Amino acid sequence: MKKPLILVTNDDGIAAPGLRALVDVAKQLGDVVVIAPDSPQSAMGHAITISGPIRLNKVNVFEGLEAYECSGTPVDSVKLGKYVVLKNRRPDLCVSGINHGSNASINIIYSGTVSAAMEASIEGINSIAFSLLDFSWEADFESGKVFIKQIMQTVLENGLPEGCKLLNVNIPKLKEHEIKGIKVCRQAEAFWAEEFMEATDPRGVPYYWMTGEFVLRDEGEDTDIKALEAGYISVVPSKHNLTVNTAIEPLKILEQATPILIDK
Amino acid sequence: MKKPLILVTNDDGIAAPGLRALVDVAKQLGDVVVIAPDSPQSAMGHAITISGPIRLNKVNVFEGLEAYECSGTPVDSVKLGKYVVLKNRRPDLCVSGINHGSNASINIIYSGTVSAAMEASIEGINSIAFSLLDFSWEADFESGKVFIKQIMQTVLENGLPEGCKLLNVNIPKLKEHEIKGIKVCRQAEAFWAEEFMEATDPRGVPYYWMTGEFVLRDEGEDTDIKALEAGYISVVPSKHNLTVNTAIEPLKILEQATPILIDK
Numbered sequence: 331m332k333k334p335l336i337l338v339t340n341d342d343g344i345a346a347p348g349l350r351a352l353v354d355v356a357k358q359l360g361d362v363v364v365i366a367p368d369s370p371q372s373a374m375g376h377a378i379t380i381s382g383p384i385r386l387n388k389v390n391v392f393e394g395l396e397a398y399e400c401s402g403t404p405v406d407s408v409k410l411g412k413y414v415v416l417k418n419r420r421p422d423l424c425v426s427g428i429n430h431g432s433n434a435s436i437n438i439i440y441s442g443t444v445s446a447a448m449e450a451s452i453e454g455i456n457s458i459a460f461s462l463l464d465f466s467w468e469a470d471f472e473s474g475k476v477f478i479k480q481i482m483q484t485v486l487e488n489g490l491p492e493g494c495k496l497l498n499v500n501i502p503k504l505k506e507h508e509i510k511g512i513k514v515c516r517q518a519e520a521f522w523a524e525e526f527m528e529a530t531d532p533r534g535v536p537y538y539w540m541t542g543e544f545v546l547r548d549e550g551e552d553t554d555i556k557a558l559e560a561g562y563i564s565v566v567p568s569k570h571n572l573t574v575n576t577a578i579e580p581l582k583i584l585e586q587a588t589p590i591l592i593d594k
Numbered sequence: 595m596k597k598p599l600i601l602v603t604n605d606d607g608i609a610a611p612g613l614r615a616l617v618d619v620a621k622q623l624g625d626v627v628v629i630a631p632d633s634p635q636s637a638m639g640h641a642i643t644i645s646g647p648i649r650l651n652k653v654n655v656f657e658g659l660e661a662y663e664c665s666g667t668p669v670d671s672v673k674l675g676k677y678v679v680l681k682n683r684r685p686d687l688c689v690s691g692i693n694h695g696s697n698a699s700i701n702i703i704y705s706g707t708v709s710a711a712m713e714a715s716i717e718g719i720n721s722i723a724f725s726l727l728d729f730s731w732e733a734d735f736e737s738g739k740v741f742i743k744q745i746m747q748t749v750l751e752n753g754l755p756e757g758c759k760l761l762n763v764n765i766p767k768l769k770e771h772e773i774k775g776i777k778v779c780r781q782a783e784a785f786w787a788e789e790f791m792e793a794t795d796p797r798g799v800p801y802y803w804m805t806g807e808f809v810l811r812d813e814g815e816d817t818d819i820k821a822l823e824a825g826y827i828s829v830v831p832s833k834h835n836l837t838v839n840t841a842i843e844p845l846k847i848l849e850q851a852t853p854i855l856i857d858k
Binding site: 354355358370372373374375376377378379380381382383384385386403405406409410412413414436438439440445448452453454475476477479480481483484488490491492493494497498511512513514515516517519521523524525526528529531535536537538539540552565566567568569570571572573574575576577578580581582583584585587588589590591592593 | 618619622634636637638639640641642643644645646647648649650667669670673674676677678700702703704709712716717718739740741743744745747748752754755756757758761762775776777778779780781783785787788789790792793795799800801802803804829830831832833834835836837838839840841842844845846847848849851852853854855856857
């Protein structure tokens with residue numbers, strides 16, 4: 331039987347320990363091609379490079395595996411992976427991560443890890459973003475591996491439900507035996523209340539540095555945040571179509587209104 | 595009566611003609627504060643700057659209006675606008691644009707213009723992204739102004755429907771009298787089939803430059819693409835919650851599965 335082709339990417343860069351952990355699992359399930367940014371690209375969201383060139387280098391950092399680094403964003407990596415590296419080889423699955431840090435709840439919007447997976451899903455490829463709730467470079471990526479393998483294998487064997495090509499998976503910072511299991515859930519409503527550190531640089535010019543506090547505005551028991559707090563791995567089926575279908579009818583008042591004259 | 599406070603931003607930068615056109619309309623409806631990137635930031639998606647400093651300068655480019663430029667992304671601009679510039683002044687509306695170029699259909703995902711408006715909507719502020727289907731710097735932003743004013747005024751007076759804090763508005767490249775009106779619609783399914791231009795730089799090192807072709811995969815009559823093709827302004831109620839609710843139940847098979855052992 332032909333092994334599935336798995337495209338592996340991330341946003342923490344080609345040398346990140348989380349990427350290595352994900353490659354370890356992926357190569358047990360299929361043929362693996364890796365393409366990742368050549369430098370950390372956290373919080374890049376769905377940014378792409380359109381006004382400048384992108385570099386692509388073949389690298390030998392995963393023994394026996396075809397791997398590339400690219401100078402662009404996580405989404406650039408996936409686009410280069412699909413259209414330049416793989417060309418006519420269509421991946422059966424794209425996995426992104428393991429991200430160093432949470433991409434649960436509203437973090438999905440800022441995340442380069444999820445955006446990379448989403449880019450493949452826009453192309454119709456089943457995709458999974460994996461993140462571990464530990465920001466440190468030396469985070470323990472071993473504990474979640476059996477669950478990651480289970481999720482990848484299930485998606486490879488069964489596909490994904492109608493209207494969904496993307497899973498956002500977050501793994502609690504726990505030992506393997508402490509992880510309670512997997513919960514399929516919805517994205518919790520939340521936002522980041524920012525506090526900008528204000529300081530001055532060595533030349534006396536002021537600058538701001540973003541920092542913030544996660545504010546949960548969701549009491550639901552069926553959210554990713556609740557699942558993670560309870561010791562479960564959260565799986566949120568996700569999409570790139572942002573339409574609020576229920577708001578279309580009430581907004582039709584806009585279609586009836588008369589254009590308002592502009593004061594010249 | 596107290597005038598509404600309107601935060602105006604964009605992704606093409608503080609000097610873009612599209613921003614000036616949007617400011618022209620906004621100041622007829624309320625008190626305006628402008629904060630925008632100090633350089634063009636197209637296709638930055640929801641990127642934020644977390645690993646470095648951001649600069650903020652007060653500028654005098656809109657006569658009589660409080661305005662700032664920031665060295666970060668469009669989303670950084672809105673965050674700085676809310677937490678540093680406005681602080682305790684809560685905007686009644688955030689508008690972003692007018693973008694030079696379409697943000698209809700899947701472009702919403704890559705757009706810095708929409709992401710800036712979305713950032714305000716995540717904070718619970720009613721927000722509207724405006725884009726004109728003309729990439730050129732000298733695009734005609736006059737034709738759409740009466741419709742932009744109408745949409746902004748309607749949202750200021752009536753708010754937005756439950757579950758929606760963000761409108762993605764696209765304006766066809768037509769004269770005012772040629773615009774047929776406004777259609778409230780859904781985001782069309784599409785993707786960009788990329789073709790990377792491959793070339794070598796002056797030192798002989800190869801590079802890639804992204805270019806692509808928009809591929810519509812949606813036959814629906816109720817989409818933004820169809821509305822624009824028919825000469826209407828498209829309004830898509832949009833959100834930041836990406837969950838595919840209908841996929842949660844079928845995916846519960848993941849919760850029952852047994853973890854798969856990892857080959858060490």
